[in-house]
Amino acid sequence: MPLVDMRDMLNHAYQNNYAIGGFGLVSLDFLEAIIMTAEFCRSPVILNLSEPLFHQHDFSLIMPAVERAAHHAKVPVAIHFDHAKAHESIVQAINLGCNSVMLDVSLEALPVNITQTSRVTEVAHACGTAVEGILGFIGGVEGENAINNLGDAVYTSSEEAKVYVERTRIDFLAVSVGTMHGRQPNRSTKLDFKRLKRINDELGIPLVLHGGSGLVEEQYHKLILNGIAKINCYTELSDIAAAVIRSNAQASNKKGYIESLRGVKESLHEQIKLYMHLWGSAGRAAEVLIQCRPWQSVEQIIICNVESRYLQQFDTLTEQARKTLTTIPGVRQVFSSWALSEPGQYRLCWRIQLAHAEVINSYQSHPHYNAFYSQISHSIDSKKINITFVSTLSSWDHQLKESVNA
Template identity: 90%
Template sequence: MPLVDMRDMLKHAYQNNYAIGGFGLVSLDFLEAIIMTAELCRSPVILNLSEPLFHQHDFGLIMPAVERAAHHAKVPVAIHFDHAKKHESIVQAINLGCNSVMLDVSSETFPVNITQTSRVTEVAHACGTAVEGILGFVGGVEGENAINNLGEVVYTSSEEAKVYVERTKIDFLAVSVGTIHGRQPSRSTKLDFKRLKRINDELDIPLVLHGGSGLVEEQYHKLILNGVAKINCYTELSDIAAAVIRLNIQKSNKKGYIESLCGVKESLQEKIKLYMHLWGSAGRAAEVLIQCRPWQPVEQIIICNVESRYIQQLDTLTEQARKTLATIPGVRQVFSGWALSDSGQYRLCWRIQLAHADVINSYQSHPHYNAFYNQISHSTDPKKINTTFAATLSGTNHQLKESVTA
């Protein structure tokens, strides 16, 4: 099953009164445990990558593994970039393969939150990417991610939420109704369900719960019945993994790194399985897939011939363009190469991978692209091919756009 559009995924959950887990991951052990459990439970799933948890790691190194796991999963998967603090981080996440993003400026004033989130929405939607907004402040008292969200809880206002969604055009809203990031202070955490109902009645869009670890079954059910379609969970998984590692070391302090990790994936799977059944996503994979658009990149191919006097000039252009085109939101990869033989009709090739078909318009109207293409047109034979393709699905060629310049 393909990586799918998270808007379709959460719309199905919202309309059918269940929630999909946004499970946080920081390593391959977490990634494999989440995917394996989702397949076992036949559940759609969201891979949640939180920017604050990657301060000590290169986010770009893990994303190829995350994307590959999503594309090869037997259940619908979406990849969400959580708690980004900068606009530049959002663009990087989209270009690396995330198909949903969230800018967390919840600690800012209401007008600033609207302005900055609106800017993200404009860029992300031009790339086909879903956007989660956050209004109110979900603080934290302990836990790995809570350290980045210290402070008192600020509850989401239904009146502000309506204005916020209308102005920012976000797809989902993370609300603050009493949970915290990290570990809940007790099993009897009080949640403001009346507030949540008012927000849901006003907005009628999927709502998101941050700080989803450690609530009781009745609370989850009430949250879901009042519009929560995505529940984030990381701290509990982190605690489970840490406990298994500590136990392994206690049994023998001579254990190596791999031996210390023994049993981590299995323990994570047990907890994830529990939540998939508790939140109602288990067994929904097939019906969700029918409702979801596949998420796949498209590729622009430009091939042309070059007069000998322009070869050195184009070599310089190639190096510059690789850098500038890669900064355009939605541009994933830039490849250029010369034909191995000079005898062919075409000597120069460009292959530019875009995150989604929706990127095409914003990409081709971007100043960096226009400067690049104008230089290519000036320095090459007028007879060139400029074609954009999507991957073949179910034996059908889904060519999106073709332009042959005579």
Template identity: 45%
Template sequence: MPLVQMKDMLRHAYDNQYAVGAFDVVSLELLQGVIHAAEQCRAPVILGLAEPHLQHFDIELLAPAVEAAARRSSVPVAIHYDHGSGVEGAVNGVRHGCNGVMFDGSHMPLQENIETTKAVVAMAHGIGVPVEAELGYIPDNSDELVFTSVEEARGFVRLTGADFLAVSIGTVHGRLVGKPRLDFQRLKQINKALQIPLVLHGSSGLSDDHFRKLIASGIAKVNYFTAITDRVAELLRNNAKDADDNYLKLHSGVRESVEEEAGRLMRVWGSAGRAAEVMEQCQPWHGIEYMLKFNLPGVDAEEEELITRKGRKILMKIPGVREVMVGKAYNDSSSQRHCWQLRLASPAVAEILKRNHDFLGFSRRYLRDEATELTGAGYQQSKVA
């Protein structure tokens, strides 16, 4: 089953008063556990790659695994770039396969948050990617909570065009100390004012009843990380008590533990059993590959390499260009000696390429007229049984 449009997925959840779980993954064990849980529960799911976690794994290695798991899954999946720090982070997320991005400007003054969110939205919407923003401040236990204001939320969404809003209504990031004090009335007022899917961060430590009330008040996406990784850490500590355990035995049961807890939550949040209807309502998310074939007459090998480097650098700066592969014909009979294969996040990126000033200038200067109009062929990936 292909990746699906995250905006469609969360709109379905919002309209039908359930929530989709968004699980940040930092290892293959977490990834497999979450996907297996979603398939067992027949639930839509969001796989997250969080910018603050990038220090703990190589995104060049983990992101392809996340995308492969999503594309071969039997339930609808979206991939989300979580807690991004700006336009550059969002572009990086899309380049690595995310079809939804979050910009977290909650620590900024309101006007700066608005302006940066607008810039992220302009970039992302241009290539068909929805944006989650955050307003108010959801702290860890050491900072002071700043609740989301209803009036500020109304103006924020109107000015930025954000598709989803993470709201501060009493939760905290990380491990909850003490009992949660949730402002359900505030959440209901925000929901009434905005009528868009709302997002819950800092969900660790909440009860099943808390979740049900929050979802009934507009929460359509629940981010969940700390509690599930604490559960894994406890399992590892217990496994480590056996001094004879090797690495594989130490990690035994991790995937199953994640699967059990993620599946339980999917049932609590109401997403279990929704996969088929979500798939009917959601547009698939697919990239395209674009082939450019051309000649470089009168150019020696050194200049050819410089031209290739320059062109690739220009292309990789364009949001939504995921990869540029360059090659040459292996025999002399080919009418066009050079081929660039562009991997694009969405069909909209091909239209952006046709209007990109830097690439058009490069094409006219170095590639003559052959590539100026992007007269290559675009190919969309299809699934063959």
């Protein structure tokens, strides 16, 4: 299960002067192409899910596929939730399985950005989740022509960045040094490398480049040497996929949907492969996996009996508990079940899945959990079993050996 802690992944890249791609995905074709290429290149990879692109898909429906792909990959994978616009979106992303998040309030004044990002960091870190901050405004819109959506770019200040990182306690910082989201107006984009160097010297944490499509090789190398450890890429991949679909459609007007997608994954594979080699992440999977902590969910199991007088109302109580507990950051799912037979001692079981072991303390001190536990304590016999389990590492050990021997 090579879903790993993104902090460990990016710290390794930062310390060893290479960058890991945060590849945006909007469909299963993108997901399969990214994982397939990462395995082919033996590269760590970040699956980027960006909230502004959610009109393309239902986030809650695609996340199970994303998480499953990450767990079954043969290389280190992290799942990042990008450009969230609200605190509620961050909580939803954590509860659905993302292990890194970013709240984009870059258009706000610095004090507001600090306050709102600090709130996210407090919640996310309590769930073990990494946080990417963003300071300065990066123009453009993902997947569109940057020149048509320029806005007034605001470059990141090293002085403000130091204050921002100290107060928010973020793990990585997305910086504005001249790139733009979307298609670059030309391939000679001027980047402020001196500014980037000052920021890197001041902070000493992994830096993130948004608007990573369409730069030239020398620019990428200088960016990485000055602290960029994660490069976001979506627009170029989107354009490649669209070109293949258009070509298929023009070749025959009798082709259906499946035929129109033929060749999309292969074309994406070629571009992603180019970037993994260009950014230096190719061939790094084994050493990264050794350095990274596995991302493991935990489960609380409560097994108990119910007093006869509470039997009729217990289904209602259970449904209420399910609705309230899943609003707690880091609580992924709540299951309840009755014993098929009629044992004398234990008839009811709750299984509560938490995103990470770090969640346990904040979860058990949350008012909703205390209310839930108080309710069931009044409704059950005094004898109950309450255990928290962590997922087994056997599959992780297998993948680690497989990567080392590859």
